[in-house]
Amino acid sequence: MADRDGLIWLDGEMVPWREAKIHVLTHTLHYGMGVFEGVRAYPTAAGTAIFRLEEHTNRLFSSAHILGMPMPWDRETLNAAQRAVVRENGLESAYIRPMCFYGSEGMGLRADNLKVHCMVAAWSWGAYLGEENMRNGIRIKVSSFTRHHVNTTMCRAKANGNYMNSMMALQEALRDGYDEALLLDAAGFVMEGSGENIFIVRDGVLYTPDLTSALDGITRRTVMTLCEELGLKVVEKRITRDEVYIADEAFFTGTAAEVTPIREIDGRAIGSGTRGPITERLQMLYFDQVHGRREQHPEWLALV
Ligand code: PMP
Structure with a gap:
């Protein structure tokens, strides 16, 4: 490098x-x-x-x-x-x-x-979690590492030292044969990936953890805006691990990860076990947005 x-x-x-x-x-x-x-x-x-x-x-x-x-x-x-x-x-x-x-x-x-x-x-950096995974989805595992507690580390800060926790979680997941880790918060609720926010879909409604100890992701905010424009409802709330197990779809968002479908968690298929239709729609729309193929939000693109 x-x-x-x-x-x-x-x-x-x-x-x-x-x-x-x-x-x-x-x-x-x-x-x-x-x-x-x-x-x-x-x-x-x-x-x-x-x-x-x-x-x-x-x-x-x-x-x-x-x-x-x-x-x-x-x-x-x-x-x-x-x-x-x-x-x-x-x-x-x-x-x-x-x-x-x-x-x-x-x-x-x-x-x-x-x-x-x-x-x-x-x-230059291609698809962070793999090109094929963008189509088929990734396999993830709930981490044995807990996401920072809000009064231990400053979770709103994208601070260098915070990432020791993320790296240990990701390395554990990779060692165990998964693509990414899902970290729970100190109370046991779903929080985020090692470098991504998470969304789940159930009965056409999207759910994402409220931002307690998760990073306030800019891709998360972008996806929420896109959902609004599509007329899709997004609810921010505490999410339990088993809610992810029974979700119809799930995906991660992040600048590096973009919109990455999740097809399996802890050995259980999510929905049909591949990229879900709402995930696909949002993923396509996200790529249209970042490549300037939409008329909406020209203010989001700064020409170099
Ligand atoms: N959570 C963590 C811990 C991250 O490192 C990132 C990547 N910055 C995200 C979420 C997603 O944030 P963004 O969409 O702003 O890249």
């Missing part, structure tokens, strides 16, 4: 990919206090466009605010940096990774007198 051609935006400058390096005493590397985003750009008829750039940047700033991290750049600069890395790397479609982290100016938990650094990289 580190050894390739291209440019990375680092602290206000475009740096050759291989030279975008930091010191081993980088504070965030030691304690995980940092914030980041995962953003995607897609080809559209008018050129490559970043999907919901402003919302992602706003969430980055909210994450930093929650952690009490001063941001050295304003939103416009970071938006421009994200457009620039896609453009200057000549990417038609891209996954974009902005991150803000504490530098190597000092050590210790006090974290005073530290400088906040920002980087933005972009590269």
